[in-house]
Amino acid sequence: MGRLNVRLCGIELDNPVIPASGTFGFGYEFAQLYDINCLGTFSFKGTTRERRFGNPTPRIAECTAGMINAVGLQNPGVDEVIGKELPQLKKVFHKPVMANISGFSLEEYREVAEKLEAVDQIGWLEVNISCPNVHGGGMTFGTQPDAAASVVKAVREVTKKPLIVKLSPNVTDIVAIAKSCEDAGADGISLINTLLGMRMDLRTKRPVIANVMGGFSGPAILPVALRMVYQVYAAVKIPVVGMGGVSSAEDVIEMMLCGATAVEVGAANLVNPFACRDIIRDLPAVMDRYGIDILEEIIGGGHLK
C-alpha cells in the first residue's frame, strides 16, 4: 500500500483525490488532457431518471475567489448514462467510478439507484440531497433530518453498493442531518455541496443568474467546508468525504485533518483542468514538508482530544 492510499467504504483508492460531480462531466473532456486513471476516482455528473436540460442561461457568475452556478442538473437521464456514457467511460477510466444521483421524489431516487446497481463499473452511489438549483427536489430532501433519512432508506432498499449521502451546507444543523442519514443506513457522508448565493449585474440592475440564485463554490468556501467536515466527523462513525473550495495538496491535507477519508475537488477543475492531476503530483512533497508519512493516518488527526 502506498503513502497516498485510502480506503473509502471498503474500496481501496490509490489516493484520496476525487473530482466532484458536475465539474468533471463523464470524464472524457479531461481524459483528452491527461490519464484520468491517476485519480482516486471521480463522481460523475448528477443523474436523474429523465433527461434534463436544466436552467436557462446565464447559469454562471464570477465571485471573489469563487463562482456561482445554477446549471440545474442538466444530464442525459439514467438510461442514456448507462447505455452510452458509461460504456464510453470504460475505455478511458479503469477504476470504479462514483455515481452521483438526484431525484424529485423518493420513487425517482429509488429507481435511478436500482438501475445503477446493476452496473459493475460503479463503486459507490453518491446520493445528492443538496442541489440548490432545482425546485421541489434536490435540496428540499437535504434540509430536514427525517426527509434525508427517507431518501437513504429508499435507496438502501435497492443497493448493496456503498451509499454516500451528499449534504447541503444550507441548513441550521448539519450534524443532525448527518446522524439521521447514518441511522438510516448510509455508509458515508459527503459534504459540502454549494452555498446558496447570488450576484447583481450593475448594468442591468438585475440578478446575473437567470435563475436568480445559485450555488457558490470555490476557494472562498473552504473554511466553511472544513468546519462542517470537522463537526460531522466528530458526530458520526461512517467515513466522511470532504469537499468545498479544495484546490491544492495543502487543502486536501487540511480536509483530512478535519476528518475527511477522501477529498472531492470541484470548481478548481473548471479554471485549471489539470487541478486534480497537479494536486496528486504535489501531495508527496507537501506531506514530506509537514512530516506526514502515510496519508491515511492523518484522517481526523486535527481533532482536539
Add this chain to the structure above:
Amino acid sequence: MREETLQILEHREIAEKVYRLTLGGKVGALHPGTFVNLSLPGFFLRRPISVCDAEEDRLTLIYKVVGRGTESLSGMHKGELQVLLELGNGYDLSLAGDRPLLVGGGVGVPPLYMLAKRLVARGAHPTVILGFNRRSEIFLEEDFRALGCDVRVTTVDGSYGTKGFVTDAMKGLAYTFFYTCGPRPMLRAVYGAAESDGEFSFEERMGCGFGACMGCSCKTKDGYKRVCKEGPVFRKEEIVWDD
C-alpha cells in the same frame, strides 16, 4: 486543448474601449471561429476571447472592456498570461462558395478577420459588413480591405458608412453562404434577413470553456449543445431562438 504560457508583445486601444492584444509563444495553427480562455491574475474564472488572428508563434486577440476583468486585462502591458487553447468548433470553411458574406457587429467582428484571411487564401471573394454604433468604435476596416475584401461599414448613428444596421447593408447583395458573429439581437436580425444558408457564432457566460460544467448550454433543433464545445458556431438550420 492545451495550456500555454504566452508573452504580452503588444497591447493597445484601437477603438473606443476596444483593445488589440498580441501574444507570443507556442500558438500553432488555430482554426477561424475558435476561442481561447485567458487566466487573469486576481480573477477566479478565465475570460473567453475569440481568436482574431494566429500564426505559429503569435496570437492576436481583440476584445472590448465590458467589466472589471477586461478592464484589469487592458492595464497589462508586459508579462505573461496562461492561455487555454484552442476551444470551440470554429467556422466550416468548406461551405463558403466563391462569394461568401461575412457579417460582424461590434466586438463580434474579430473572429471574422482570420476567417476572411483563410477564405481569400482559398480563392474566395468575401464581402464583409461591419456594424458599429458610431465612428469611434470602428476597427479592422482597413485590415479587411488589405486582404482584398469588399468592405461595407454601417453605424447606427450614421457617423460613418451606411446609417443603420448590418441588415440594411445586406439588402440587394448576392452571396453563396454567410458567416456572422455579434450580439444576439443582431444575429437574430441576420437570421431573418439572410437569403442563403450560413453559420452563426454565439456568445454565452461560461464557467470552464471546455465542456465540463454545462454552464453555457443552449437548445438546438439537434438537442442540447454546449456553446463552448459543440459551438460557439452553429449552422442556421439548427438554431432555436427561444427568448
